[in-house]
Amino acid sequence: MIKFRLYYDKDKETLWLNEMADQGYAMTGFFAGFYTFEKCEPGEYRYQVDFSEKLFALGTDYREFMKEMNIEIVQQWFFWIILRKKASEGEFQLYTDIDSSIAHYKKIRTLFKAAAIFEMILFIIECICATNINGFWPVACAILLAIIIFFMIREVTTINKIIDKLKERKGEPSDRCKNSKASPLLASGLLLNSCIILIDDGISSYIKYSLQIVAIILMLIGIYQTRHIFYQD
């Protein structure tokens, strides 16, 4: 059985994989959003998602260690590692204390931040291209990138909240007092910019350029207001 899902939240993904296993479907492979499942005894496996430091590469250390713990590495995809263990061998939790959980979520946050910045650079290049080249695809790409950037920043804020909660449990001061929300101005700036590219032909260049300036100002203020999430410790 093959199912298509797009998860960027690894906790939700873990939940889903374990629900599937409870229903008798064990996940055996992943490729670009397509999950392959095989039949298994209901509840035979427990799944967990880990993150590696390297792209598509796992150290032999990690492989050997997991093998020794009777944990199977089902799939590695970019930084994602999907692991499973037979439920009969007991509970399966990867991170069992607050310190290592915080370190784990910080690692994930760094990846999302890096990805968001990378996508923003792509978005700027895309916008420049889209204003010079007419056609559907540059616009579609720009809109798609805008959506991806928005979700990545939202994920960073979600992870910030998780880390804050963990820090509070540890008795450390959290960063909660800081504004840790993605600014709506950023989203509206991204949206306006995409709209301008979309209605390219219909309006005079004078209006177009003034709107473009407004969009850029909105995005800059948005990024400025959202800056906290990028350098929270």
Next chain:
Amino acid sequence: MEKNIPLTEALFYILLAVRKPNHGYGITQEVEELTDNRVTLGPGTLYGAIQSLVKKGWIQIYSEDTESRKKKEYLITEEGRLIFNEEVKRLKELLHNAELMKEGK
């Protein structure tokens, strides 16, 4: 050394479990036995801790035999022992001072 202690519970028990050569699974088992399952070490937590302890030089790889599928074993170093003793000293002080509560002074 000051900023190395207090140790987290996980690090404390990992150092204790490698006072003699021990492998990953053995560490988990021993810690669970010693604490009557109160402290469990998840594989992610244990892997991260071992990596960082090796990097810090508190523990070292004792044996590694990939041919005979023997598991990788770890052993505490002199520096690791030093840190551990420092932590024990701190814990003793804690317990000693806790006596005040009992005596009601």
